[in-house]
Amino acid sequence: MTKPTLAQLQHEFDKRLKLYNGTNEVSDLWLPFLVAVQNILPDDNNGENTLSNNQILYPICVKCLEKFENNPEQITNKDFAKICLLIPDMSVDKGLWYGLFYRKQIGVQYAQLWIDWAEYIEEHELNWAGAWGIYEEAKKFIHSANECAEIDEAYRSFASRFQEWDQKEYAREQSTAKPKNRTTVTKRTTQTRSSFEIMMAAEPKTKRSPIRAQPSFDTDDDPDCQLLPECREAVHLEYSRMLDMSNTSLMGGERVSCVPSNIRRGSIVPPLMNIFTIDQVLRRQSHVPVNDTLDENFLDVSCIVVDERDPFDDQIRRQILEKRGVNYALMENYSVEKTNLPAGLAKNKVGTKVEKVTLGGTTYEFGKKLGEGAYGYVITARLASDPKTTYACKIQHPSTVWEFYILSELARRTIRKAGQFDLNQRIPTVYRLIEYNDYSVMFMQRAPQTLLDFANYHISRDRYVPLCYQLYYSIEMLRIFDYMHRLRIIHCDVKPDNFMVLHCPTAFSTRKDSCGPIPSLMLIDFNRSIDLKLFDNGTAFVTCVPKKELACVEMLHNRPWIFQHDLFGMVYSIHVLVFLNYMTVCEDEQRQDGSMTTKAKFSKRTHDIWKEFFHEFLNIPDCQHLPDLNAWADRLESLLFEEAKRLRPKDIEYTNMFRLKLDTYLNQFQPTPPATAPAPGQSH
Numbered sequence: 121m122t123k124p125t126l127a128q129l130q131h132e133f134d135k136r137l138k139l140y141n142g143t144n145e146v147s148d149l150w151l152p153f154l155v156a157v158q159n160i161l162p163d164d165n166n167g168e169n170t171l172s173n174n175q176i177l178y179p180i181c182v183k184c185l186e187k188f189e190n191n192p193e194q195i196t197n198k199d200f201a202k203i204c205l206l207i208p209d210m211s212v213d214k215g216l217w218y219g220l221f222y223r224k225q226i227g228v229q230y231a232q233l234w235i236d237w238a239e240y241i242e243e244h245e246l247n248w249a250g251a252w253g254i255y256e257e258a259k260k261f262i263h264s265a266n267e268c269a270e271i272d273e274a275y276r277s278f279a280s281r282f283q284e285w286d287q288k289e290y291a292r293e294q295s296t297a298k299p300k301n302r303t304t305v306t307k308r309t310t311q312t313r314s315s316f317e318i319m320m321a322a323e324p325k326t327k328r329s330p331i332r333a334q335p336s337f338d339t340d341d342d343p344d345c346q347l348l349p350e351c352r353e354a355v356h357l358e359y360s361r362m363l364d365m366s367n368t369s370l371m372g373g374e375r376v377s378c379v380p381s382n383i384r385r386g387s388i389v390p391p392l393m394n395i396f397t398i399d400q401v402l403r404r405q406s407h408v409p410v411n412d413t414l415d416e417n418f419l420d421v422s423c424i425v426v427d428e429r430d431p432f433d434d435q436i437r438r439q440i441l442e443k444r445g446v447n448y449a450l451m452e453n454y455s456v457e458k459t460n461l462p463a464g465l466a467k468n469k470v471g472t473k474v475e476k477v478t479l480g481g482t483t484y485e486f487g488k489k490l491g492e493g494a495y496g497y498v499i500t501a502r503l504a505s506d507p508k509t510t511y512a513c514k515i516q517h518p519s520t521v522w523e524f525y526i527l528s529e530l531a532r533r534t535i536r537k538a539g540q541f542d543l544n545q546r547i548p549t550v551y552r553l554i555e556y557n558d559y560s561v562m563f564m565q566r567a568p569q570t571l572l573d574f575a576n577y578h579i580s581r582d583r584y585v586p587l588c589y590q591l592y593y594s595i596e597m598l599r600i601f602d603y604m605h606r607l608r609i610i611h612c613d614v615k616p617d618n619f620m621v622l623h624c625p626t627a628f629s630t631r632k633d634s635c636g637p638i639p640s641l642m643l644i645d646f647n648r649s650i651d652l653k654l655f656d657n658g659t660a661f662v663t664c665v666p667k668k669e670l671a672c673v674e675m676l677h678n679r680p681w682i683f684q685h686d687l688f689g690m691v692y693s694i695h696v697l698v699f700l701n702y703m704t705v706c707e708d709e710q711r712q713d714g715s716m717t718t719k720a721k722f723s724k725r726t727h728d729i730w731k732e733f734f735h736e737f738l739n740i741p742d743c744q745h746l747p748d749l750n751a752w753a754d755r756l757e758s759l760l761f762e763e764a765k766r767l768r769p770k771d772i773e774y775t776n777m778f779r780l781k782l783d784t785y786l787n788q789f790q791p792t793p794p795a796t797a798p799a800p801g802q803s804h
Contacts, residue, residue, distance in 0.1 A: 123160045126176065129153065147199040150184045154203060174210040175450050181207045182452065189224055201227030205236060214240050225261075231270040234258035238278065248282050418608055419682075421658030424743050426680050430663045431650045432612070434520055440654045441525075448521050451528065453552045455480050461559040465499075465515060476504055479561060480554045486513065495520075495647070501563060511551065511563040516647070519560040524553040526609060526646040529653075533607045543603050545639040546596075547646075567620035567642050569782050574621055575696050577778045586772055587727055588628050590697045591760040593619075595753050596641045597690050602749035604643075605683050608652035611643065614689025615670060616696045618645045624779040626772055628764035652682075660743050673705060673716050673738055682743045691737045695720065698730055705738060715739045729759060 124132075133153045142148050157180065161173040184203050188194040204226055208214040218237040220226075227233040234254055242251040255275045262271055429436050441448075448454060457480060464475040465486060475486045485507070487500040496516030503509040514523075527550045534543045549565040571593065578585050597619070604611070611618075623640040652659065660680035665671050672688035674681035695703035699720040708717040716738045722731050736747050 124156075126157065126160065129156050129160070143193070144197070146184065146188060146194050146197050146203065150180075151199045151203060154180055154184075154206075175447075177206065178210045179450060179452070181210075185226075189226065195224075195226060196229065198230060201230050201233065205232060208236065208240070214244070222257075228258075228261040229263070229267065231258070231262060231267045231274070234262070234271060235274045238274070242278065242281075248285065251278060252282070418652060418657050419744050419746075421744075424658050424660045424680055424682075425656065426662055427655065427659050428662060431661050432648050432663065434518070434522060437522055444654055446525075448525070448555075451521075451525065453550070454521065454524065454555070455553075456555045457557075459556060461515070461556045461561070465559075465561075480552070484513075496559075500566075510566060512548075512566040514562045514564060515559055516562075517559050519555050519558065520647065521553060521555060521560060523645075523647045523649070524550055524560075524562055526649045526651060529651060530604070530607060530609055530646075533609075534603075541599055541603060542639070543600065543607070546600050546642050548642060548644055567622060567644070569621045569778075570617045571619035571621060571641065571693060572616040572696065574624070574778065575616065575700055579700055581774055583774065584700065584725065585697050586767075588760060588763050588767055588772070589775075590694070590727075590730075591756045591763065592625070592628065593641060593697060594694050595756050595760065596639075597693065598749045598753035598756070600641070600643055601683075601686055601690055602753065605686070605749075609646075610650040610652065610683060611646060611686050611689070612648040612650055612665075613645055613670075614643075614686050614693060616693040618643060619693060620644055621782060624775065624782050626776055626779055627769070628760065628767060658743075669702065669704070673740070676705075680743060683746055684740050684743070687737055687740070687747065691734060695734070698726065708735075727759075729755070 133149065136149055137145075140149060154177070157177065161176065181203050184200070185207065188200055194200045204221060208217040211217055218233070218240065221233060222228060222237075234257075238251040238254040241247045241254060255271070255278060258271050262268055431437075449456070462477050462479070464477045477484060477486060483504040484501045485504050487502075490498040490500060490512060492498075495518075496514060498512055498514050501511045501513035527547060530547055531544050531549075548567070551563045551565075553560060553562045574589075574593075575585065601611075620642040621640070622642050623638055625640075650661075660682050662678065662680055664675040665685075668676070670689065670692065672681055672685045673679075674684050692703045695701070695718060699718075701720060704719045705716050706719050708715045711717075715735065718734055718738070733752070740746060
């Protein structure tokens with residue numbers, strides 16, 4: 121008897137799902153379907169699932185989780201927990217998944233969740249304190265005699281391994297310790313207690329304490345972020361201290377101590393990750409095999425090789441992705457509808473009234489148009505069932521998935537480190553993409569005001585942008601592109617109206633390194649972006665953009681370019697802040713060496729650093745000799761530090777109105793789209 125195909129199983133499952141009227145859908149349908157799919161997939165030589173198999177199984181498990189994660193009847197179903205526990209093994213973010221299950225109390229009454237989580241923390245993060253805390257926390261939730269016996273057995277096994285590890289660490293520490301001065305050494309008569317003895321002083325109790333409200337360490341920046349509670353006050357304090365040092369949504373990656381110094385034996389272990397939302401976890405799944413490190417070697421080649429293909433052509437993009445084995449159908453939060461876009465969202469009808477339209481099985485209410493381009497438009501959208509949940513909905517023709525892919529990859533590649541620059545807070549969150557025959561519909565995070573609006577605000581008040589703001593937003597741009605380019609993504613459409621303002625200070629800190637953690641700009645519109653992970657190292661391009669005013673110097677002179685296109689757009693945007701006018705490039709008559717400069721006149725009002733800045737970024741020698749963005753950001757930050765000392769409150773009091781308007785838009789659930797402001801200087 122031949123095995124059924126995956127398509128046949130899916131068809132049978134869909135048919136049974138439509139006819140199902142029972143009360144235990146997980147056990148009756150989802151688990152048998154998953155087992156059947158596993159049985160027809162080929163195993164590797166070790167009898168385990170291969171990566172390609174995981175790409176099939178993973179979406180099934182995640183869909184089951186998404187469907188039942190808030191279902192009170194299924195949340196205690198052991199079959200549901202069994203399906204959910206398959207997800208971390210197929211994910212690059214195991215720790216985040218376990219934390220998510222803990223927060224939503226999925227499977228917390230079963231020993232397997234806690235054992236898997238503790239073993240992951242122990243083996244992959246070498247975090248013995250964290251693993252011990254997980255076993256201790258399990259006591260609050262597990263009550264079944266069989267589950268208690270299982271967790272106690274795993275706990276005793278862990279204690280044995282921990283004691284063995286601790287003895288080795290202690291011996292290594294003693295062997296490498298420097299000998300003390302003989303005249304001051306005294307013989308110790310008391311034995312030093314090891315980390316193991318201190319942390320394991322209390323044996324596991326068979327009687328389980330009742331479930332209590334879980335304590336959390338909340339920050340002003342992210343009230344949802346939580347840490348796993350530890351059972352010792354010292355570890356509580358250490359986690360709290362580390363959280364205070366961080367302004368990011370997630371912690372992890374960097375190896376710092378989570379064990380108090382008085383019981384630490386020299387081992388370096390990472391903290392437990394914060395627990396966030398399922399959206400944040402899903403956004404970090406990769407579709408291209410990459411190393412989770414900043415890529416410093418893309419330009420470390422003997423010569424630059426030019427690819428003459430148009431990197432902006434959607435058909436070429438799809439061919440490259442297919443060659444690399446990237447399948448859109450396997451991407452999370454992506455779905456296909458084999459129909460045309462509903463007529464209620466036609467371009468000429470948008471904005472006349474609020475339309476209620478069902479897309480992909482969910483009903484949304486669509487409002488006013490926020491913006492429009494050559495290939496599509498952006499409108500406000502909100503869930504009909506929950507009007508407080510609002511989105512920016514981008515509708516494009518012809519249908520494209522490229523921006524969705526780029527943003528998903530950027531979010532996945534970003535390395536989160538406590539207190540450091542977080543690119544995920546500077547790019548829009550993408551919640552869903554639906555591809556129709558004629559259009560694609562993408563739901564994204566909203567932001568109201570652009571950097572162009574900020575410049576026009578000053579023009580309307582007949583003022584120049586103060587130097588502090590010029591520096592503040594320029595530093596943010598430099599950090600964004602320094603980080604994004606090392607992740608091998610080129611934006612390719614950088615301009616002031618593609619920077620959304622997230623923060624507008626009315627006072628600047630007079631201490632250095634003050635503008636890093638707080639995101640002030642969000643870069644949007646990645647539809648023309650290039651993923652260099654899909655190309656060989658040292659690949660450059662020669663395609664020129666249609667708008668000559670946004671073409672970098674290399675394009676104008678038919679020279680190969682890679683990151684220069686983004687750097688030119690960044691300089692173009694900074695030029696708007698400094699001169700309140702769009703940039704036009706010309707030859708520098710004063711130098712007479714063929715170098716390029718801006719036509720704008722540098723007056724006494726313009727700080728001298730900008731002349732050097734524009735010269736360096738408009739005269740990049742070649743693809744392998746680019747300006748040091750991080751060094752420039754440090755220079756501008758030092759200048760901002762000095763300027764902030766001399767700044768008087770009245771110099772920027774008039775900015776309060778813009779800040780209040782920005783805060784109102786960012787804080788309210790249903791913001792009204794900002795009125796179109798006049799473009800600075802000239803029409804564009």
